[in-house]
Amino acid sequence: MEYIENDIKKGIKLHILKTDKFKTNLIAVFLTTALQRETVTKNALISAVLRRGTNTMKTQEEISKKLEELYGASFDCGVDKTGDNQVLKFYIESVNDQFLPQQEENMLKSSINNLFEIVFNPLMENKGFKKEYVEQEKQNMKQRIEGKIDNKARYALDRCIEEWYKDKAFGLYKFGYTEDLEKIDEENLYEQYKTLIDTCKIDIWISGDVQQEIKKSVEENQYIENLGEREPKYQTQNEKNNCKIGEIIEKMDVTQGKLVMGLSVNSENEEEKYVALVYNHILGGSANSKIFQNVREKANLAYAASSSYFRYKDNIFISCGIEISNYEKAVELIKMQIEDMKKANFTKEELENAKKSIIAMIHTIDDEQDTGITYYFGQELSNNKNSLEDYVKKIENVKKEDIVKLANQVQINIIYFLKNES
Amino acid sequence: MQIIENANVKEKLFFEKLENGMPVLIIPKRGMKKKYMIWGTYYGSNDNIFIVPGESKETRVPEGVAHFLEHKMFEQENGTNSLDVLTALGVEANAYTTNDHTAYLFEGTTNFFEAMDELMNYVQNPYFTDENVEKEKGIIGQEIMMYDDYPDWKVYLNAMKAMYHNHSVKIDIVGTIDSISKIDKEVLYKCYHTFYNPENMVMVICGDFEPESLLEEVKKRLKSVEPIGEIKRIYPDEPTNIVKEKIEEQMEVSQPMYTIGIKDKPIDHMESNQIVQKELAMQILLELLVGKSSYLYKELYNKGSIYGGIGYSYEVSKSYAHILFSGQSNNPEEVYEMLKKQIEYFKKEGISPKDFERIKRKIYGEYIEEYNDVGNIARMFLTDYFKGVNSFAYLEQIKNIHVENLIQLLEDVFNEDKMVISIVRN
Numbered sequence: 001m002e003y004i005e006n007d008i009k010k011g012i013k014l015h016i017l018k019t020d021k022f023k024t025n026l027i028a029v030f031l032t033t034a035l036q037r038e039t040v041t042k043n044a045l046i047s048a049v050l051r052r053g054t055n056t057m058k059t060q061e062e063i064s065k066k067l068e069e070l071y072g073a074s075f076d077c078g079v080d081k082t083g084d085n086q087v088l089k090f091y092i093e094s095v096n097d098q099f100l101p102q103q104e105e106n107m108l109k110s111s112i113n114n115l116f117e118i119v120f121n122p123l124m125e126n127k128g129f130k131k132e133y134v135e136q137e138k139q140n141m142k143q144r145i146e147g148k149i150d151n152k153a154r155y156a157l158d159r160c161i162e163e164w165y166k167d168k169a170f171g172l173y174k175f176g177y178t179e180d181l182e183k184i185d186e187e188n189l190y191e192q193y194k195t196l197i198d199t200c201k202i203d204i205w206i207s208g209d210v211q212q213e214i215k216k217s218v219e220e221n222q223y224i225e226n227l228g229e230r231e232p233k234y235q236t237q238n239e240k241n242n243c244k245i246g247e248i249i250e251k252m253d254v255t256q257g258k259l260v261m262g263l264s265v266n267s268e269n270e271e272e273k274y275v276a277l278v279y280n281h282i283l284g285g286s287a288n289s290k291i292f293q294n295v296r297e298k299a300n301l302a303y304a305a306s307s308s309y310f311r312y313k314d315n316i317f318i319s320c321g322i323e324i325s326n327y328e329k330a331v332e333l334i335k336m337q338i339e340d341m342k343k344a345n346f347t348k349e350e351l352e353n354a355k356k357s358i359i360a361m362i363h364t365i366d367d368e369q370d371t372g373i374t375y376y377f378g379q380e381l382s383n384n385k386n387s388l389e390d391y392v393k394k395i396e397n398v399k400k401e402d403i404v405k406l407a408n409q410v411q412i413n414i415i416y417f418l419k420n421e422s
Numbered sequence: 423m424q425i426i427e428n429a430n431v432k433e434k435l436f437f438e439k440l441e442n443g444m445p446v447l448i449i450p451k452r453g454m455k456k457k458y459m460i461w462g463t464y465y466g467s468n469d470n471i472f473i474v475p476g477e478s479k480e481t482r483v484p485e486g487v488a489h490f491l492e493h494k495m496f497e498q499e500n501g502t503n504s505l506d507v508l509t510a511l512g513v514e515a516n517a518y519t520t521n522d523h524t525a526y527l528f529e530g531t532t533n534f535f536e537a538m539d540e541l542m543n544y545v546q547n548p549y550f551t552d553e554n555v556e557k558e559k560g561i562i563g564q565e566i567m568m569y570d571d572y573p574d575w576k577v578y579l580n581a582m583k584a585m586y587h588n589h590s591v592k593i594d595i596v597g598t599i600d601s602i603s604k605i606d607k608e609v610l611y612k613c614y615h616t617f618y619n620p621e622n623m624v625m626v627i628c629g630d631f632e633p634e635s636l637l638e639e640v641k642k643r644l645k646s647v648e649p650i651g652e653i654k655r656i657y658p659d660e661p662t663n664i665v666k667e668k669i670e671e672q673m674e675v676s677q678p679m680y681t682i683g684i685k686d687k688p689i690d691h692m693e694s695n696q697i698v699q700k701e702l703a704m705q706i707l708l709e710l711l712v713g714k715s716s717y718l719y720k721e722l723y724n725k726g727s728i729y730g731g732i733g734y735s736y737e738v739s740k741s742y743a744h745i746l747f748s749g750q751s752n753n754p755e756e757v758y759e760m761l762k763k764q765i766e767y768f769k770k771e772g773i774s775p776k777d778f779e780r781i782k783r784k785i786y787g788e789y790i791e792e793y794n795d796v797g798n799i800a801r802m803f804l805t806d807y808f809k810g811v812n813s814f815a816y817l818e819q820i821k822n823i824h825v826e827n828l829i830q831l832l833e834d835v836f837n838e839d840k841m842v843i844s845i846v847r848n
Contacts, residue, residue: 021451060720064715068715143676255570288506301564357512360531363455
């Protein structure tokens with residue numbers, strides 16, 4: 001695969017991931033802006049309203065029919081929290097022309113045009129979005145925000161982050177808050193849309209069997225031509241938060257208790273984040289990890305037990321589903337694993353295995369279109385351009401002493417437990 | 423090896439049935455770094471009553487044995503756990519159990535043959551002791567409790583209970599705390615020796631390989647096991663009618679969840695192409711009924727009765743078959759009633775050829791997209807093989823589907839007295 005970065009205008013980039021491994025082309029537009037309490041709900045809602053209709057395809061039905069005609073080109077959109085940024089993501093995936101049963105119009109160009117149409121040419125009514133769509137999507141968004149509680153494990157993690165990062169950007173829920181929705185109408189939402197489009201960082205992604213000439217069709221697209229240059233308003237530095245929260249226990253109707261522990265890694269620089277990745281893998285990143293082995297395999301306390309490293313925030317979150325009465329036992333056991341890491345109680349083999357697994361994962365980045373885009377977007381956001389080869393080398397270079405040093409910087413900031421009412 | 427090519431998606435399948443009766447399917451993918459191997463046995467949570475070849479009496483085992491066995495296969499006599507060994511090799515290993523099959527797999531970019539050693543070794547060498555069986559009951563108990571907290575799983579299972587009187591598809595794949603308590607090592611060995619015979623198994627490998635030499639590598643690692651002959655599987659008699667139309671359960675959810683089911687007849691007697699055609703016609707029909715461009719979707723969405731769409735699936739096997747619609751709605755009863763009305767409308771007014779052609783294109787594109795990922799490809803060929811189908815058939819048969827096939831399905835399958843609804847709400 002070949003990665004080519006093109007500047008379209010100041011603040012707007014086109015990234016081409018040229019590869020012939022896939023049957024489809026994947027096109028994406030990412031709008032990145034700083035997470036803020038004032039705009040988080042509106043931005044999330046914008047993404048929902050945009051997919052409802054454009055000035056040429058006025059209804060969702062028309063959009064769907066158009067995409068179905070294109071051999072089921074699939075449109076998808078979502079809202080992500082990436083460190084202290086909120087990212088609105090829009091995708092279209094369509095079959096590469098050579099796999100169609102008959103000669104057709106150029107699928108790639110149609111897909112690009114349709115995607116730009118949805119993001120940059122929303123259906124207008126008077127001075128705002130179409131009122132009906134905004135009202136309906138407010139209702140849907142309310143349901144979606146309230147739906148937080150449906151996946152209990154995910155909910156416990158969200159609550160843990162919310163408590164730890166109270167009043168901070170990272171503590172915000174990516175879809176926003178129900179109490180904001182009442183104040184939103186089609187006009188003030190459209191105002192926010194204009195501000196967003198004029199000031200956010202815009203990244204356009206094309207992954208597939210494409211030629212460099214595609215850059216021209218992107219540049220010449222009328223909606224891209226109309227976009228202005230900008231000094232994009234997004235966070236390149238993520239805010240640290242080292243306050244100690246202690247223990248938080250909440251109750252809900254659950255059969256199994258959900259335990260989440262939040263850790264600060266305190267890496268001293270970007271390079272040390274590669275050490276943190278390996279550290280996390282040994283601690284709880286796989287079936288061989290200390291947490292999985294000790295909490296699940298030896299003590300039989302859990303079915304799911306793992307940890308993950310949030311690179312942008314330099315935090316680790318450990319999650320376990322456990323019998324409620326085993327809460328103290330599980331916390332104790334996990335703390336012992338964290339202590340063990342500090343005392344260098346892990347083998348050379350564990351270290352090598354962790355590195356091998358991470359490297360194997362790096363090798364698969366090229367084999368999945370969306371993973372490829374996510375990887376290069378991560379590089380783009382941290383402004384730290386590493387090729388996949390460099391990434392592999394950095395992991396290979398991690399030594400036992402690096403991990404022990406890092407282990408002694410790690411601290412537990414919060415322990416969150418969701419249990420039943422009784 | 424036999425070579426089967428598909429001109430649309432431009433891929434080849436290399437096929438060989440080994441002397442011990444086991445089929446091996448290899449799908450080469452040039453340029454992919456990921457390699458994927460999956461080894462499945464045609465044995466799932468539904469196979470709880472059977473006659474072991476050579477015996478005259480039927481064997482009955484507790485619910486959840488197939489899944490329990492899947493967990494226990496990883497444990498080795500030398501004290502190691504194969505999941506750990508595979509993870510240490512830098513590959514991602516896993517296993518899963520469905521209603522009709524169990525599969526062991528790994529995916530990775532390095533150490534393929536070392537991982538293949540381990541996978542083929544552990545699947546061919548079970549090691550169960552009283553102690554390690556007891557220990558597993560704790561872990562699986564936690565797994566059962568984890569599923570207990572998933573409202574989407576609850577609502578699905580209740581729909582099964584509303585449709586099926588006796589068939590074990592209505593019981594959780596993992597079993598119950600009570601049923602797994604009855605499992606011991608003798609039961610596990612008996613099920614292993616019956617169902618893990620090469621004749622009853624299929625292997626699929628996908629990645630950048632030379633098929634012929636890869637096949638030799640597979641053969642080298644196979645233990646010689648005598649075929650045992652046909653296993654007679656006994657499924658309880660399942661009436662064609664439903665148990666009851668509605669089941670409701672209370673759980674803490676933000677929005678009611680629903681699963682609507684339509685009970686269909688199993689496919690025991692059908693040819694491979696007939697199965698494929700029925701599934702394709704069903705897929706097109708279901709998309710026309712509740713898909714993103716459907717009338718029903720638009721109506722319900724604009725009313726605010728659904729968000730996130732209506733999911734649908736059609737499951738068909740030799741002993742059961744049904745259609746499912748699922749989603750979240752503040753008024754599931756309304757979704758149910760409107761769906762019934764829309765079915766009646768289709769029956770009366772027919773289906774627009776223009777809509778039909780458009781959806782056909784969409785479904786074609788979705789099948790092409792399946793071929794992007796080595797894991798998708800391998801799992802698809804395995805699952806389809808157990809149904810008696812070569813996956814390429816979907817791409818080939820879609821041109822043979824006509825509006826008339828859909829009309830026929832509407833008449834045969836979509837009957838109100840076969841419909842059920844399960845709801846989970848606060």
